[in-house]
Amino acid sequence: MALNVIELNDAGVRIGNEAQHLAESPGYALLQGDRLLLGMQARSEARLHPRHTHTQFWSRLSTDxxxxxGPRARTVADLAYAHLLDLxxxxxxxxDGGTDEVVFAVPGQFDRNQLALLLGIARECPFKSVGLVDLAVAAVAADGSSPGAVLHVSGQLHRTVITRVTAGDELQRDRVDDTAATSLLGLQDTMVGLIADAFIRETRFDPLHEASSEQRLYDNLGGWLIQLQRDGEAMLELDTGRNSFRVNLHHDALVERLRPRYEQLTERLRLLSQGQTVIRLDARMAALPGLVRTLNGLLEEPSVELETDDAVRRGTLACLAEVRREGERLAFVTRLPNRRGHQTLKSADSSSPPRPAEPARPPSEAPTAATTRPTHLLLGHEAWPLRSAVLTIGGPAGEGTLALPGTSEPVCTIRVQELGIRLDPEVNAQILQDGVTVERAVHLAPGDEVLINERIRLTPIVVHPGA
Known part of the structure; x- marks a missing residue:
């Protein structure tokens, strides 16, 4: 069986193997007496029970x-243990999740005591820990890097971690820094504040006045962001159970409210940049409204690259010979081979040319959410709107699925992001993008031709309002 990789980012702790992503759970725990909720369940009640909600048991891992x-958790470590078991x-x-071996990809801010505690917790879990690797180094190793330095930027709940990786024949971690200015929860609160102000201004309804409406606002935020990034503006509707309120909001207003936080991150990146430096954003940071455009506009020299959300898993699996330890004390690996254009272990013998991490466009070419991101998929003579964050291509017809003729199983997933859409192929799917075999996640632009199973053509297109 395949070995599993657990990616310890509290924004969403992930587990997956070479074939696929298996599960993800945000670092939330709600402990109320003998009641313990974890992950998505805890997050869905976080605003209802703020005093009983914990979100720092990974970033501040300890035995405190x-x-x-409560009877189900007395220490911070108890919550981390419960979360691992739940995941x-x-x-x-x-x-496909029956393996009993795990490699942990761990953020660089973990100190020695926390790493030792993590391994102690893992020993009590129903799997065997066989490796520890720095999360940022593993992510960069997925696609490698040109000689120089990479500033890997990873979004977490309470901080943004910036890891400087020197790239030569090897990828070596040099420095770990962080900033709370662009923590994901901080950015989320800023966006919620802007939306709440809009509701108060236009409807005189304050959604933050009651816990129940506040929770609904936070629950709706993800879907609203997708609409705003896709269309440039959106009508946001909040149903409180008793009444329904609607406000119109522009994407640019959201970006402008976030700009002071983005500027703090930019200044930190500028200070850490030395010589030939590339800034590589993880998928969570790349999806933030307007961040890529802001960085491109404020940073004169470092280029900005966007990594796929499976980069940590791919990089870890690509370097198992350096990471995996059998029958010996585990070491925290912070140096890996620089394998430019690695395409996962499964396709390492493919004749396809290597594909580096996708560079973000320079300021003059920076796309806007309303004009250059595909809005529909053209299948035959029908245009299917990209309304949701995730669209499954193939398989039984239903909500969130685009059924294909003669195809009974899913062949790929389309994910809507700020700068475009991304295609994630399923294992063994036969997919071409403009005549090139797709073996891992790729970004699609308007006009790209996607050929599935040698007979079904999909084309991303832009349909302008009123067209």
Missing amino acids: TLPQP WSLATSSP
């Missing part, structure tokens, strides 16, 4: 006693 301990349960409920 909780402020309000493992989600993964092993999948038909």
Whole structure:
């Protein structure tokens, strides 16, 4: 069976193997007496029970006693242990999730005591830990880098971690820095504040006045962001159960409210940039409204690259010979081979040319959400709107699925992002993009031709309002 990789980013702790992503769970825990909710369940009640909600048990991993301990968790480490067990349960409920070996990809801010505690927690879990690797180095190793330095930028709940990786024949971690200015929760609160102000101004309804409406606002935020990034503006509707309120919001207003935070991140990156430096954003940072455009506009020299959200898993699996330890004490690996254009272990013998991480466009070519991102997929003579964040291509017809003639199983997934759309192929799917075989995630632009199973053509297009 394949070995699993657990990516310890509290914004979404992930587990997957060479074939696929298996499960993801945000670092939330709600402990109320003998009641313990974890992951998405805890997040869905976080605003209802803020005093009982914990979101720092990974970033501040320790054996400290909780402020309000309960019979199911007395320490911070107890919550981390429960979260790992819950994630493992989600993964092993999948038909392909039965392996008992795990490599941990760990953020660079973990100190020695936290790494030792993590391994101690893992020893109590129903799997065997066989490796520890720096998360940022593994992500850069997925596609390698030209000689110089890479500033890997990773979004977490309470901080943005910036890891400087020197690229030569090897990729070596040099420095780890962080900033709270662009923590994902901080950015989320800023966006929620702007939206709440709009509701107060236009409807005199304050959604933050009651916990229930505040929770609904946070629950709706992800879907609203997709609409704003796709269309440039959106009508946001909040149903409180008693009434429904609507406000119109522009994407640019959101970016402008976030700009001071982005500028703080930019200044930190500028200070850390030395010589030939590339800035590589993880998928969560790249999806933030207007961040890529802002960085391109404020940074004169470092180029900005966007990595796919499977980069950590791919990089770890590509370097198992350096990461995996059998029957010996685990070492925290912060140096890996620089394998430019690695295309996953499964396709390492492919004759396809290597494809580096996708560079972001320079300021003069920076796309806007309303004009250059594909809005529809053209299948035959029908245009299918890209309304949701994720669209499954192939398989039984239903919500969130585009059924294809003669195809009973999913062949790929389309993910809507700020700068475009991304295609994630399923294992063994036969997909060409403009005549080139697709073996891993690729970004699609308007007019790209996608050929599925040698007979079905999909084309991303832009349909302008009123056209």
